[in-house]
Amino acid sequence: MAKTFPISLLSFCLLLHFFFGKCLSSPLAPALYVFGDSLVDSGNNDFLNTSAKANYNPYGIDFPPGPTGRFTNGKTFADFLAKYLGLPFAPPFLGLSEDQKSETITGMNYASGSAGILRETGSAIGTNLALEIQIELFQETVKNYLPKKFKTKNELLQYLSKSIFVVDIGSNDYLNNYLQPAHYTSSQLYSPVQFAGVLVKKIKESLQDIYNLGARKFLVFNIAPIGCTPALLSVENITSGCVEDANQLVSLYNEGLTEMLQDLGTSLQGSTFVQAEFYASSYDVIQNLYKYGFTSRSPCCSVNASTAQCYPDVQPCQDRTTHIYWDAVHPSQQSNFLFATGCFLGSSQCTPLNILQLTQKQ
Numbered sequence: 001m002a003k004t005f006p007i008s009l010l011s012f013c014l015l016l017h018f019f020f021g022k023c024l025s026s027p028l029a030p031a032l033y034v035f036g037d038s039l040v041d042s043g044n045n046d047f048l049n050t051s052a053k054a055n056y057n058p059y060g061i062d063f064p065p066g067p068t069g070r071f072t073n074g075k076t077f078a079d080f081l082a083k084y085l086g087l088p089f090a091p092p093f094l095g096l097s098e099d100q101k102s103e104t105i106t107g108m109n110y111a112s113g114s115a116g117i118l119r120e121t122g123s124a125i126g127t128n129l130a131l132e133i134q135i136e137l138f139q140e141t142v143k144n145y146l147p148k149k150f151k152t153k154n155e156l157l158q159y160l161s162k163s164i165f166v167v168d169i170g171s172n173d174y175l176n177n178y179l180q181p182a183h184y185t186s187s188q189l190y191s192p193v194q195f196a197g198v199l200v201k202k203i204k205e206s207l208q209d210i211y212n213l214g215a216r217k218f219l220v221f222n223i224a225p226i227g228c229t230p231a232l233l234s235v236e237n238i239t240s241g242c243v244e245d246a247n248q249l250v251s252l253y254n255e256g257l258t259e260m261l262q263d264l265g266t267s268l269q270g271s272t273f274v275q276a277e278f279y280a281s282s283y284d285v286i287q288n289l290y291k292y293g294f295t296s297r298s299p300c301c302s303v304n305a306s307t308a309q310c311y312p313d314v315q316p317c318q319d320r321t322t323h324i325y326w327d328a329v330h331p332s333q334q335s336n337f338l339f340a341t342g343c344f345l346g347s348s349q350c351t352p353l354n355i356l357q358l359t360q361k362q
């Protein structure tokens, strides 16, 4: 029953893409545009007045030459995805000069730590780029910068329709909004079911706005089981299991999101919506950590309980590949690697298509 797998030029190229992020042939998509929060921020918050920053040691300890503003020890999900697509890491929009903005056609990153689907989310800890502001910056990109690199409107639209658009946002609408009644009124105004509905309606409008600017291929994340993060475990003084009340809150959103993405995929002509099953995949890793090569659910770095982030300049754990979490809320590079790899090539992390299949869709 032995089967042979001839290595065609294509799959050889894919292997090169996969392991080295490059190949002699062209990238699998012309660009990667990233919207979201600290899970994928590549440095935008370095330029904002906020305490949600990660541009200090030990953040970036596995990202030579060091801290960039990424909220993890190394690469984010978006970085791995860029590598697999054969593209450079999407640079933070706020860090680019006018000339760089005009020259960059391989994608940009608008994500911002503490940002949410709702404008007020995260405002108690400073300024951020809420999702609708990120879309305004993308609009600026499409209207002011990209046209300089394309001869015709049609060429620009072709390019946008083949590019990949990642939207990874929503956990702050709970962690830095609904679950913080001292700073935000949302939990007085809305029941959990109503609040999930508000978020789904709002992100739907945002996705339509991105579509109207030319995007066709979307990857949209659902929200991770925030009740399993070290931050929430320590608030509740528990050392095992998860805070299931918090998980149930985000599950309401996740149910609505799945249904909404299916609707959008049929109503927006030419669009494809892939959902990143971040909740189920993360939950599986947390419940079966040894199976995935992890040994600890505790943060790798020493964490300031009031921010859930690493204390500056304190040496983190030695073996960072065995920790699911880097600080008290953010996944380690190793977690990002596992999820990105599965989403790119596997069948359960990203559905109904993986990203390789999404790039091949006409």
Ligand SMILES: *[C@@H]1O[C@H](CO)[C@@H](O)[C@H](O)[C@H]1NC(C)=O
Pocket: 049, 050, 126
């Ligand atoms: C930054 O935010 C803090 C706290 O909200 C505020 O006191 C300060 O004036 C702000 N700084 C600037 C330069 O806007």
Ligand SMILES: *[C@@H]1O[C@H](CO)[C@@H](O)[C@H](O)[C@H]1NC(C)=O
Pocket: 235, 236, 237
């Ligand atoms: C957790 O423990 C701390 C200190 O022991 C205590 O002040 C706090 O009220 C506890 N929180 C809960 C939710 O039990």
Ligand SMILES: *[C@@H]1O[C@H](CO)[C@@H](O)[C@H](O)[C@H]1NC(C)=O
Pocket: 051, 304, 305, 306, 307, 311
């Ligand atoms: C923890 O973070 C808070 C908020 O930024 C800060 O005021 C406090 O000084 C930090 N604690 C320590 C021990 O650094």
